[in-house]
Amino acid sequence: YFELLPDSSQLKQGYDLMMDYPADDRKLIFQNVLRNSMTKGAIDVNIMAKVDKMNFDSDGEYLGDEHTDALEALKGFVESDLESSVVLSAGMNPHLYSYLETFPDFFPDAHGKLRKKVILKVSDFRSAFIQAKFLAKKGIWVSEFRVESGLNCGGHAFATEGYLLGPILEEFKQKKPEMITELTGLYQQALETKGISLASAPKQNLSVQGGIGTASENAFLLEYYELDATGWGSPFLLVPEVTNVDDATLTELAHADESDYYLSASSPLGILFNNFKRSSAESQRLERLAKGRPGSPCTKKYLVTNTEFTEQPICTASREYQNLKIKQIQSLQLPEEEYREQFDSITQKICLCEGLCSSTYLKNGINKPKENIAVAICPGPNLAYFSKIYSLDEMVKHIYGKLDLLDKIKRPQLFIKELNLYIDYLQTDLQNNLKDLNDKKRKQLTKFKAQLQEGIAYYKDLFAQWPEQPAHIIEQWFDELTASESALEATLIG
Structure with a gap:
């Protein structure tokens, strides 16, 4: 408990001081004081x-x-x-x-x-x-x-x-x-x-x-x-002591790179979802498509929201909804390219009610017979730079600067990474609306771009005053920021 604390912690400083005491009554008193100062984490x-x-x-x-x-x-x-x-x-x-x-x-x-x-x-x-x-x-x-x-x-x-x-x-x-x-x-x-x-x-x-x-x-x-x-969330997926990730998924995460993490439309909620290409849930989705059986059986029904075809809501990842929706677009006799776009959009949804639980069930051996064991997992893009299975001690030491798990790993600075994700998001949104770019959407995209430009100006000022960073690191950040700025300027909104 005490050795995991940062050096700045008064408890940690007290612990280090206690360790230097001779083994006598004073040491026992000190130890009891420290024990009584320990606090439990909250179950939020x-x-x-x-x-x-x-x-x-x-x-x-x-x-x-x-x-x-x-x-x-x-x-x-x-x-x-x-x-x-x-x-x-x-x-x-x-x-x-x-x-x-x-x-x-x-x-x-x-x-x-x-x-x-x-x-x-x-x-x-x-x-x-x-x-x-x-x-x-x-x-x-x-x-x-x-x-x-x-x-x-x-x-x-x-x-x-x-x-x-x-x-x-x-x-x-x-x-x-x-x-x-x-x-x-x-x-x-x-x-x-x-x-x-x-x-x-x-x-x-x-x-x-x-x-x-x-x-x-x-x-x-x-x-x-x-x-x-x-x-800190996603890096702890690689720490088996504190998160429930099954062995197969853990191995895939440890060997993944940036291309394996992507922003998807996989969630039945209709909200963008950080997905993992190597997940068994994604493999199962593709296998079902190949067999002409898109969609998932809907057993838990936590995410039922759609009433397009039924009186009571059903889930857009369900086999029922996807079959009904595919039949609808087939009846419209759409051009092949448009049909394929709509088909892919419909069948991209995956079951999260079961998928996000499966990893815990598998790791703890509590999955029921015939229960779907395909694992859905949703790490953030930052996990791409962590490429091993770590102990809790290693990850905590990394957070507090006692150990560098990313030594010699090429990784964008925190703010620049997010900026680049937003530029990609803008470019994708623009591409998706090119065929029907009305005034309202054009204004929204223009405002979005302007806001990113303001963010870049803010970061230029911030990086110039960033404390305790070597000059070559600051120079590297400015180079990355300039490259991002150029990519944003090249994004032309008609």
Whole structure:
């Protein structure tokens, strides 16, 4: 426990000091003090706010608004013994947010303590402030804003309108004090109507995640943007001690390169999804296509959203939906190229309800007989630069700069990588709309490009003042930034 802590930790410094003590009563007292200072990690839960399926009984009767998936998930968390946080991600759901107000655990006790806390995963300052004000007016405090890169992340990807991570964090840094002041006023006023008096609002943390890959990047983000924490996700998929990745998928991840990670339309939710070409779920999808059997059996029905052909929603990754949709486009007698584009779009969807669970089932030997064991996995693009299976000790030492797992690995700087992902995204979006580029879309793409240009100007200023970096590294960053700028300028929007 103590040896995993960063050297800057007071606990780690105390531990190192204790190790130098002679073996006597003083050492035992010191050890007990340290043991009593150890803290358990929190068991936080995540709810994708807009994945909120309506539910029906066996007779087809609607069970009511309080029995939708997201609300039932929240209720389950509240009824648990956990004293931790619920992470609300994937957009704002007013129905779910209002439901928070019905549970006393989200309000402070007589000592100002929150038994259950709220963390918002956000993509920019404006949306964070809007959501936090909505909640504050109900007496719900946001204990943490978790800023996530729009594209340089794992899981579903929520691209911004060209707003890059650096400028987003800069806006939080500049405006956070003003925001906290306004939120505190709204919060205290709402609590007073509920008979709760609070002298000051609880602490509000700010963290960031998405594409961090080196100790230097990690330290800079924490210090320059005055963050409380950073999040590392995808690299830990290669750490078997702490994540549930089956052996076959683990081997594929360890030997993958940049071309194996791609942004896809595979999710039935209709949201961009970071996919892995070597996954067994992707292999199974292609095998089913080759056999003329596209789509998946729909057993869990968590992502049923489409009512195009049925009264009750079905999933766009299901065999039922894909067969119905393919028959529809066949009846339209489309030109071959257009038909093929639509066919590929329909059949690209994969089952995530089973696919994202399969790896855990396989690793722990709990998959049922005849259960689908094809594995879907959604690492961020940053995993391409980690190419071994690591121990927890190695990964933690890498994060804190005691070990460099990426030594001699050619990897773009964090901000430049995200910038390039956004340029690729813009170029793909432009290409997909070339045939029908109306004024509204043209304005949107032009604004998107302009926002990226503003981001590049910001990074030029930032790199010029980046502390403790050798001159040749800064020069390399400027070269990469210039290349990105040239690629963006060459992207012509008609």
